[in-house]
Amino acid sequence: MVNKDQVAGVAKQVKGSVKEAGGKATGNRQTQAEGTADKTAGKVQKVYGDVKDNIKKAL
Helix, strand or coil: CCCHHHHHHHHHHHHHHHHHHHHHHHCCHHHHHHHHHHHHHHHHHHHHHHHHHHHHHHC
16 A cells, blocks of 8 residues: 555655756756755655555554
Protein backbone atom coordinates (compact mmCIF):
# COMPACT_ATOMS: atom_id res chain seq x y z
CA MET A 1 0.00 0.00 0.00
CA VAL A 2 1.22 3.48 -0.79
CA ASN A 3 1.08 6.12 1.94
CA LYS A 4 0.87 9.89 1.67
CA ASP A 5 4.58 10.41 2.41
CA GLN A 6 5.56 8.22 -0.52
CA VAL A 7 3.23 10.08 -2.88
CA ALA A 8 4.31 13.50 -1.62
CA GLY A 9 7.96 12.49 -1.91
CA VAL A 10 7.62 11.44 -5.52
CA ALA A 11 5.68 14.62 -6.31
CA LYS A 12 8.45 16.73 -4.75
CA GLN A 13 11.06 14.86 -6.78
CA VAL A 14 9.18 15.57 -10.01
CA LYS A 15 8.70 19.22 -9.06
CA GLY A 16 12.40 19.48 -8.26
CA SER A 17 13.41 17.89 -11.56
CA VAL A 18 11.27 20.34 -13.51
CA LYS A 19 12.57 23.30 -11.53
CA GLU A 20 16.16 22.14 -11.92
CA ALA A 21 15.75 21.70 -15.68
CA GLY A 22 14.15 25.13 -15.95
CA GLY A 23 17.06 26.64 -14.06
CA LYS A 24 19.57 24.93 -16.34
CA ALA A 25 17.71 26.02 -19.46
CA THR A 26 17.53 29.66 -18.39
CA GLY A 27 20.96 29.76 -16.76
CA ASN A 28 19.40 30.63 -13.41
CA ARG A 29 21.64 28.94 -10.84
CA GLN A 30 19.37 29.77 -7.91
CA THR A 31 16.36 28.04 -9.51
CA GLN A 32 18.56 25.11 -10.45
CA ALA A 33 19.81 24.82 -6.84
CA GLU A 34 16.26 25.05 -5.49
CA GLY A 35 15.24 22.27 -7.84
CA THR A 36 18.09 20.09 -6.64
CA ALA A 37 17.10 20.77 -3.03
CA ASP A 38 13.46 19.89 -3.78
CA LYS A 39 14.53 16.64 -5.43
CA THR A 40 16.63 15.71 -2.42
CA ALA A 41 13.84 16.56 0.01
CA GLY A 42 11.47 14.44 -2.06
CA LYS A 43 13.81 11.47 -1.98
CA VAL A 44 14.13 11.75 1.80
CA GLN A 45 10.36 11.98 2.23
CA LYS A 46 9.80 8.96 -0.01
CA VAL A 47 12.34 6.89 1.92
CA TYR A 48 10.61 7.94 5.15
CA GLY A 49 7.31 6.77 3.67
CA ASP A 50 8.89 3.49 2.56
CA VAL A 51 10.26 2.82 6.04
CA LYS A 52 6.93 3.75 7.62
CA ASP A 53 5.17 1.36 5.24
CA ASN A 54 7.62 -1.47 5.94
CA ILE A 55 7.18 -1.07 9.70
CA LYS A 56 3.42 -1.10 9.32
CA LYS A 57 3.61 -4.30 7.26
CA ALA A 58 5.89 -5.94 9.82
CA LEU A 59 3.44 -5.28 12.64
